[in-house]
Amino acid sequence: MNSNSATSPFGPGLQVPISSPSGSNTTTTGRPPLWNSSSRRKISRLYLYTTLPLEKIVAVVHAKSPDTVPGQDSAHKTLNAMLNKQPRWLHPRNEGDMARRLEELSLSPTRTNSTHNSISSPMQDTSGSIPALNAVPTPHLVRNPTRASLEVPPFNQYSQSQQRRANRPTVQEREQEENSHFRTFLQRPTFMTTSTDCTTGTFSSLLKDYGHPYVKTVKRLIKRYTAPLSRRGASLSPISDEEPTMTSWLEDRDAPVCLPNGPYYMPGDFLCIDQVAQDDYTCFEGTEDHIKKSCFCRPMEELREPAWITAQGVSQTGSNAVALAINNSSFEERDQFGHTVFHLMAARGMGDELFEAIRLVQDADILNEQNTAGQTLLHVLHISWFHSEVHLQHLLDILARKGFNFSASDHYGRSFSHILFQRDESVGFRNNLLQLCGSTSYQKRDAFNMTPTNAVAPEPTIGINRTYTQAMDIDPPVQNSRHDNSDPYRTTDIQQEARTLEYVRAAVDDPLLEDLEGRNGLHCLAAATLSSSSVTQKYNLDKEGMPNYQKNKREKVDKYSDSSTRGLEFRRTLLESLLVAGVDPNHYDTHGNTPLMAFAAQLPEDDDYTNGPGIIEDLIRAGARVNARNRAGETALHVAVRCGHKLAVKQLVKSGANVHVRDAAGRSVLEVADAKMKSLRGQDDAEYSHLEACRAWLSGTSSGAVQEPTVLQEWAICS
Missing domain, CATH: 1.25.40.20 (Ankyrin repeat-containing domain)
Incomplete structure (x- = not known):
């Protein structure tokens, strides 16, 4: 690939990716890591569902190892790695907001069963060695494996006398729970043992400025509502069994099945x-x-x-x-x-x-x-x-x-x-x-x-x-997948990228132009990769355009990449020119998706956090129907949640998206987030955090989404 032939305004050519030192779970000195998958998920969950400041969250997450609590800089970096830049808007605004998020969380069947279905973090290897392969590829099938776990112990682990002696809430504490914001959440049934649910000594000492209901709520959130990740994902070895989970939004195994003959009812x-x-x-x-x-x-x-x-x-x-x-x-x-x-x-x-x-x-x-x-x-x-x-x-x-x-x-x-x-x-x-x-x-x-x-x-x-x-409602034969393993240089993919850009350019002069998939210029702009650095990252190529097999290295965001401010501003400029030319913002492609859905699924959110939402806002102001549905009954909001795109979710709701919609599988937007989290592997910390962020913010007071919307909530006029 020759960057000099590019027509985009991005200056420098391809650069050697720079790996991040924070990508590994062990250090070269042999000390245990400050953060592992479990603690990263916990810091995200506590930040999204409680009003605790970050300092308190870190203390709670590392309650079992207070001597190795990370500093504030490390905590901020970890939080930004999980939730991207400026995540403050995701934090509950007050205890009322916190309580509503928790109430909807407690109504989720997926999360209610997460104690028994979630994976556990393996014991940390303090020797500093990094095994090439997992010695036990399926640890959950081994009898009594030794591992650190936040899972609830079996009910019969404690004798009856021990359970009778467990600390129970006093009359005063019960009254406090009854009068607190968290009454509904605390009254939900739980599989936690009496001793586990009622004993809050360590948490009380860490959260001494908070009342009993708040402390009990935090503990239950940590112990009871763990990440509902796939058990199979925990057994995957880091090399031989690795498989992607966040596939193309058009090929997502968790997407609803398309409706064959139209909507069920309207x-x-x-x-x-x-x-x-x-x-x-x-x-x-x-x-x-x-x-x-x-x-x-x-x-x-x-x-x-x-x-x-x-x-x-x-x-x-x-x-x-x-x-x-x-x-x-x-x-x-x-x-x-x-x-x-x-x-x-x-x-x-x-x-x-x-x-x-x-x-x-x-x-x-x-x-x-x-x-x-x-x-x-x-x-x-x-x-x-x-x-x-x-x-x-x-x-x-x-x-x-x-x-x-x-x-x-x-x-x-x-x-x-x-x-x-x-x-x-x-x-x-x-x-x-x-x-x-x-x-x-x-x-x-x-x-x-x-x-x-x-x-x-x-x-x-x-x-x-x-x-x-x-x-007859019959489509032509589906084209072969673009992902051909026999083409390591991804020549076909890169040629398709070039064709997509050409359609974007040509649509300015011909607003009705479509590609072979029925996409107009706006669809193509949403799918286009505009910078050479993003092409190399997307198709795992080095600076010479050759296959790069060092897949485990995390690449530093290039200032000319598609997720950068400059990259998104360029995409926004192209959007404006297409809209001025008259390209239809409500056009359906042959897959049944509109441009708004395509942007909600594909806009990057890992760097600039203002221009992406601005693009969605511009599209809706130009007439894009925010509640339009695709062939699977999804709105753009469904698609954004399914892709874990929290900034798109926020902007769609701000622009009038209905938060009570259901897709063809009957799933609310909160249920879609649950389903996606359940299919993730144990290593997908950032993806889990993005999905949890969508769910938490949508269920808060700002959006008001519910786990099980009624017919009136989905279709009635908003009051």
């Missing part, structure tokens, strides 16, 4: 929830749909007055809204999900009433109102409307005369033309609708890789016909 379906119930709808606990919460059990159970429609039928509130529209020509009423009375009439097949209401309405803009999922009245049409094309065409003609926006799309990027395309309506009818959309509005791909186009009569074709594959 708010428009709630307008007919009574018909679902009356059709003897049955569902059984333990089934896949029930576990994923894709069945109608939760909506039927949770929707109550003042919802317009409940499982029992039209509510009094719904009847009043219809009466006001019909009798008084008043159309201002909205339900909890942002539906107008036009939505209600369309969804329940009230044709005569709908036609009359459209005729009487004075402010035609109300016809374009969308619910909280972006659905217009056409998105929610009852199936009976499609039984007669004449009837439906009459509705479309009336709406067209009222200036209806036929191109309006829901959170999956689907306009009414997508719905017609999926329903396989007649060629003439679909083409007529496309004409109503207007010649200046080109039809866009939705999250399910469907692009409505002018329909033609079927003709025999050779190979893959895009129209037919979209109509």
Whole structure:
């Protein structure tokens, strides 16, 4: 590789990576390390879930070895290594914020079981030697292995008399717990033994300025809510068994499975929830749909007055809204999900009433109102409307005369033309609708890789016909993975990097340009590696462009790298030029992802901490829909959490992202963080800390995310 041929503004060429002296767990002098994986995880957890100052956190983490407590400089470096620069915003603001984070943590099934599922830190080797391979590759399968552990001992380890003699809280202490911020957290059941849970002597001496409930809370956080890391990860030897866990966000094994035929349900379906119930709808606990919460059990159970429609039928509130529209020509009423009375009439097949209401309405803009999922009245049409094309065409003609926006799309990027395309309506009818959309509005791909186009009569074709594959929800064969182990020089990957940059440049002149994966210029900018130093680091090359096999060395961040201030400012400048050129910020690629999702997944956060969030903010201000969903039901917030990108998470929430969303697997954003942590290995300290940071901040008072969001929390209008 020749850096002189680069077109980016980054000056110096490739430089030899500089390894960090802090990457090793043992020192050359033979002394035990000040920090190991367990203590690094603990300092992160205490910083994210308690209001303790760093000095106190370090003392608690090293309570068992007070003579070797690290200094403040070492603690700050370790914390920055785990949570990146300026992590202060992640720290709970007060005890109320701390309590809320802990309450949501205690509701996590993954974390509740973490005592038995988490891995333990091995005994530190004080000889200073570094074994080449783990002598016992699967220590958790060995009977009674000798190791230091924070795991709770078995219940039968202590005799009954010992447990009876254990220190129990006094009446005064119980009263303090009852009146403290942490009452709910402390009342959660725990598998800790009575002696372990009630004895806080060491912690009390370290935290003598804090009350009994606070000290007990800190101890339970350390002992009970350990990192839910994979046991298998603990057995991996450092060389022979090493495997990556933080793979490409598009190939993430913890990502939800894509929805095959569209979303399970959206708010428009709630307008007919009574018909679902009356059709003897049955569902059984333990089934896949029930576990994923894709069945109608939760909506039927949770929707109550003042919802317009409940499982029992039209509510009094719904009847009043219809009466006001019909009798008084008043159309201002909205339900909890942002539906107008036009939505209600369309969804329940009230044709005569709908036609009359459209005729009487004075402010035609109300016809374009969308619910909280972006659905217009056409998105929610009852199936009976499609039984007669004449009837439906009459509705479309009336709406067209009222200036209806036929191109309006829901959170999956689907306009009414997508719905017609999926329903396989007649060629003439679909083409007529496309004409109503207007010649200046080109039809866009939705999250399910469907692009409505002018329909033609079927003709025999050779190979893959895009129209037919979209109509049948079948994609062309997936391209081979870019990661080819037979190409150690990563020639193909580097050529792809060059092509991606070329698409970014060309999109300024051609805003509709796409690559082979349907990505527009914004998608490509999110994926592009802009500096030569980042290319060498990404593909493990040396300064000559040759394979670098010294994988264990930690490289120093280059001032020209993509994560540097200069690198992110350059990316932000390119973003502005693409937006000015008219590149669509809501464009879906063939994978079903928007540019906002791509940026949330790929923006670096290990150096500059202001320009990355600024890029996301600029994109949303330019019209990117912050709550748009991909083919797996994920929003950009889901994606950011899954990638452990805490700065992206913060900016998305600040820009209006819904923190109560669920993906296609039925997982909340907190559950996604849990799932990702559970799949990590014991060595993934920084990745664990990033995921824990996302979870802790989201569950705090600033964001208010919950472990198990209700239907109303996910879809109702935010109050």
